[in-house]
Amino acid sequence: VERIGRTADYPFSYALQRVLDGDYAGALIWGFAIDPDDTAVGQLTRSLPVVALDHKVGHSDTDLVRFDHERAGYELASHLIKQGCRRIGITGMLDTLETTIARIQGVMIACFENGLQPNPEDFQFISTSGDTSAKVGGLHNLLRQGNRPDGMVLSLIHI
Numbered sequence: 001v002e003r004i005g006r007t008a009d010y011p012f013s014y015a016l017q018r019v020l021d022g023d024y025a026g027a028l029i030w031g032f033a034i035d036p037d038d039t040a041v042g043q044l045t046r047s048l049p050v051v052a053l054d055h056k057v058g059h060s061d062t063d064l065v066r067f068d069h070e071r072a073g074y075e076l077a078s079h080l081i082k083q084g085c086r087r088i089g090i091t092g093m094l095d096t097l098e099t100t101i102a103r104i105q106g107v108m109i110a111c112f113e114n115g116l117q118p119n120p121e122d123f124q125f126i127s128t129s130g131d132t133s134a135k136v137g138g139l140h141n142l143l144r145q146g147n148r149p150d151g152m153v154l155s156l157i158h159i
Contacts, residue, residue: 016040024048031057055099069099073106076153081114085151089122091139092155095129100155107153122149 004015012031019027020043027044030053041060044050052062080088090107094100104123111118124139142148 013037013040016044020044020047026050028053029057029062030054055097067099069102070106070109073103073153074110075106077107077110077151078114080151080153081110081116083151085149086116087119087122087149088116088151088153089119089124089142089149090153090155091124091126092153093127093129093131094125094155097129103153103155119149125155 004018013036016037017040020040026049028051036058038058038060041058045060045062050057050060050062052060052064054065054067056062056064077088088107088111090104108118122142124142126134126136126139
């Protein structure tokens with residue numbers, strides 16, 4: 001077992017090539033690359049068994065293991081509500097991944113089930129897919145207000 005990580009100096013394509021060049025029996029990929037090289041990913045999936053964690057890797061044909069993100073958002077918001085929070089906001093990255101939408105949905109369902117009405121003004125996302133820097137002005141303004149959320153959920157940030 002070896003972790004071949006991805007950083008700014010070690011891009012996803014390089015990690016894929018290392019696995020292709022190595023003597024591996026399989027690969028577990030928890031990838032955050034929005035648009036990976038389909039040729040390299042295809043070559044990898046034809047060469048050895050690949051399991052993707054959380055979401056598919058590009059257009060590749062892999063086995064897929066998913067988390068229950070809706071349940072995670074629900075449990076997090078429920079915990080905040082049990083701690084006395086009555087106004088729960090969300091921040092982090094907003095994208096079109098099913099996992100992100102499921103986390104937000106879980107938070108909102110927990111609020112609704114507990115008689116709370118989420119306030120769209122309390123949803124202050126600071127990045128979207130592909131952003132290279134966080135835009136925190138809206139969140140900063142929200143948190144400086146006297147009338148601000150008493151609990152915040154941080155959705156995935158990957159910048």
